[in-house]
Amino acid sequence: MARVRLYVEQSLAEGQSVSLTREQAHYLFGVMRLGPGDDLRVFDGVSGEYRAEISVAGKRGGSLHCIEKTRPLQVPPDLWLLFAPIKKARTDFIVEKAAEMGAARICPVQTAFTNSERIRRDRLQAHAIEAAEQCGGTFVPEVAEMQRLERVLAEWPVERRLMFCDEARVGACDALTGKRGPWAILIGPEGGFSDTERAQLEALPQAVAVSLGPRILRADTAAVAAMTLWQSSLGDW
Numbered sequence: 001m002a003r004v005r006l007y008v009e010q011s012l013a014e015g016q017s018v019s020l021t022r023e024q025a026h027y028l029f030g031v032m033r034l035g036p037g038d039d040l041r042v043f044d045g046v047s048g049e050y051r052a053e054i055s056v057a058g059k060r061g062g063s064l065h066c067i068e069k070t071r072p073l074q075v076p077p078d079l080w081l082l083f084a085p086i087k088k089a090r091t092d093f094i095v096e097k098a099a100e101m102g103a104a105r106i107c108p109v110q111t112a113f114t115n116s117e118r119i120r121r122d123r124l125q126a127h128a129i130e131a132a133e134q135c136g137g138t139f140v141p142e143v144a145e146m147q148r149l150e151r152v153l154a155e156w157p158v159e160r161r162l163m164f165c166d167e168a169r170v171g172a173c174d175a176l177t178g179k180r181g182p183w184a185i186l187i188g189p190e191g192g193f194s195d196t197e198r199a200q201l202e203a204l205p206q207a208v209a210v211s212l213g214p215r216i217l218r219a220d221t222a223a224v225a226a227m228t229l230w231q232s233s234l235g236d237w
């Protein structure tokens with residue numbers, strides 16, 4: 001049986017039929033070579049996962065219908081990943097890994113030394129969807145619009161802790177223990193944080209500085225390491 005998984009925007013329920021977009025039809029019928037009567041798994045990010053069967057397969061569209069629920073929605077822990085976008089391929093990597101590792105929200109932030117001024121939010125969101133399809137997730141983290149770090153910190157929610165990954169803080173590693181609740185991870189750009197940003201972070205009571213070891217990691221490596229550390233001490237691992 002085909003193990004194809006597809007995210008759809010329409011909300012799902014048993015018996016529900018779903019019409020496919022041109023891209024979805026191309027993927028299912030052109031790339032994966034599925035046809036009428038074939039099985040696949042679908043999820044909408046809110047109602048869990050369903051086994052579905054293809055009803056109509058066309059070149060520019062088609063439809064399927066949900067047969068039975070196969071898994072409930074599994075929401076990841078309340079963890080946001082804030083990162084300063086770097087080169088395109090590495091930014092794509094960070095978004096893909098954040099979705100796989102169980103981030104609930106992905107927030108690109110512009111810092112003083114951020115390498116890229118712009119992001120294509122829709123493209124990054126598509127990467128998060130693809131990662132969820134691939135890793136068996138039933139939830140898709142939202143990729144937020146890019147915001148200035150300074151502003152994000154100025155409006156930081158009182159109840160959310162911030163794991164500030166700081167290469168200058170060698171040895172600070174036990175700061176996470178026991179502190180449950182909403183969290184965010186902050187990874188800086190290749191050029192690191194500016195003095196003003198550091199001062200703002202130091203003044204934020206919710207910020208907890210954390211070291212990821214004595215070596216300076218690239219931002220994409222640091223993002224994966226930080227999510228590993230957080231998930232294994234406070235998350236759903």
Ligand code: SAH
Nearest residue numbers: 165166167187188191192211212216217222
């Ligand atoms: N300013 C550094 C490079 C920054 S690395 C320099 O050029 O010397 C990019 C980001 O990854 C940092 O801002 C930090 O958030 C994170 N990072 C990298 N290595 C780390 C470490 N050993 N501990 C904690 N965070 C780290």
